[in-house]
Amino acid sequence: GENVEQHPSTLSVQEGDSAVIKCTYSDSASNYFPWYKQELGKGPQLIIDIRSNVGEKKDQRIAVTLNKTAKHFSLHITETQPEDSAVYFCAAKQNNNDMRFGAGTRLTVKP
Amino acid sequence: EAQVTQNPRYLITVTGKKLTVTCSQNMNHEYMSWYRQDPGLGLRQIYYSMNVEVTDKGDVPEGYKVSRKEKRNFPLILESPSPNQTSLYFCASSLSSATRGYTFGSGTRLTVV
Numbered sequence: 266g267e268n269v270e271q272h273p274s275t276l277s278v279q280e281g282d283s284a285v286i287k288c289t290y291s292d293s294a295s296n297y298f299p300w301y302k303q304e305l306g307k308g309p310q311l312i313i314d315i316r317s318n319v320g321e322k323k324d325q326r327i328a329v330t331l332n333k334t335a336k337h338f339s340l341h342i343t344e345t346q347p348e349d350s351a352v353y354f355c356a357a358k359q360n361n362n363d364m365r366f367g368a369g370t371r372l373t374v375k376p
Numbered sequence: 377e378a379q380v381t382q383n384p385r386y387l388i389t390v391t392g393k394k395l396t397v398t399c400s401q402n403m404n405h406e407y408m409s410w411y412r413q414d415p416g417l418g419l420r421q422i423y424y425s426m427n428v429e430v431t432d433k434g435d436v437p438e439g440y441k442v443s444r445k446e447k448r449n450f451p452l453i454l455e456s457p458s459p460n461q462t463s464l465y466f467c468a469s470s471l472s473s474a475t476r477g478y479t480f481g482s483g484t485r486l487t488v489v
Binding site for chain 1: 380409411416417418419420421424434466468473477478480481482483
């Protein structure tokens with residue numbers, strides 16, 4: 266089955282800097298790659314996603330890139346702010362199969 | 377407001393005492409799922425349900441039961457909880473198993489002593 270690996274497990278950046286989180290997946294049949302943000306005491310919330318027919322997607326300060334050949338995808342956050350501090354999860358999914366999540370990255374943005 | 381509601385938010389119990397964590401969604405979603413979240417392991421699926429009366433095991437089903445008698449509810453049952461089931465639990469739902477976006481509940485932190 267699908268296996269998703271996520272790096273790094275913790276990331277600390279200075280406010281205003283960029284943050285990059287990387288994930289790899291094992292099953293080439295996966296075709297949907299969402300990213301979730303989990304704030305303290307809350308459930309994960311979808312922040313951006315990308316489908317396998319797209320190489321890059323951007324939403325304000327957040328962007329996701331996908332390299333299908335290498336089977337990896339990344340989350341890029343620019344101009345980080347303290348409110349970006351959270352745990353971020355990547356995931357991979359095939360059509361009717363279930364979501365497989367990475368282990369999570371704890372991002373800390375220092376003011 | 378469209379949401380997934382879990383109860384309770386926090387629960388401390390003793391080994392062997394049966395408990396149920398409830399999950400309810402108001403979005404008429406067909407697909408519902410339970411995950412547990414443990415440090416360094418991310419979210420691991422316990423059980424899922426494609427629709428009413430249809431449930432199946434996820435990656436870590438041992439020690440858990442579920443039922444799906446109504447579309448909106450998907451309770452998680454621990455018949456005889458053990459300390460290794462101490463974890464943070466999340467319920468999630470989506471329109472169907474083919475739908476991409478999942479909506480998560482706020483979580484239930486369970487401690488078994």
